[in-house]
Amino acid sequence: MSMIRMVAVVACLALGLGPALAQLSQTAPVVEALQKWGLIGTWSLDCGRPPGGNHIHIRYVVRPGGKAMTERDYGDTSRNDSNEITGATINADGSLTMVVDFQSLGGQIRTFALMRDRPDRVRALWNRGPDGVYSVQDGRFTANGNETPWQYKCN
DSSP states (O other), rough: HHHHHHHHHHHHHTTTTTHHHHHHHHHHHHHHHHHHHTEEEEEETTTTSSSSSTTTTEEEEEOOOOOOEEEESSSOOOOEEEEEEEEEEETTOOEEEEEEEEEGTTSSEEEEEEEEEETTTEEEEEEEETTTTTTEEEEEEETOOOOOOEEEOOO
């Protein structure tokens, strides 16, 4: 157990915050995996370009209370969204598998894996919906066969 998590658990117990402890125990493994893999921060195809149109910035954040979220910034507040990351696992091959509850897509649960070739560059390895249908497989979009693009860490 990390020192930060241990201190948080002790604080919750000392203050009688059982519900906070329960939430911490559910979210801590997800947050730990995201932090260890280096995903927390903002990612984009081109960090020098502001979000807008089809160019988005994706932020992976930890909110107060310990919830891990993915926030998509389209440069348009009516399109921007924030969705909970409910699972995260670092795989033996070094990729990261995540489960995201996309409330913005009607509560659709999507599972996907990211790969990286260096700490500041990632791309989608695969992505499947709740029906098991892949939109990305083997690093390629299933619709057109194009390779998924690299995203760069902006901060």
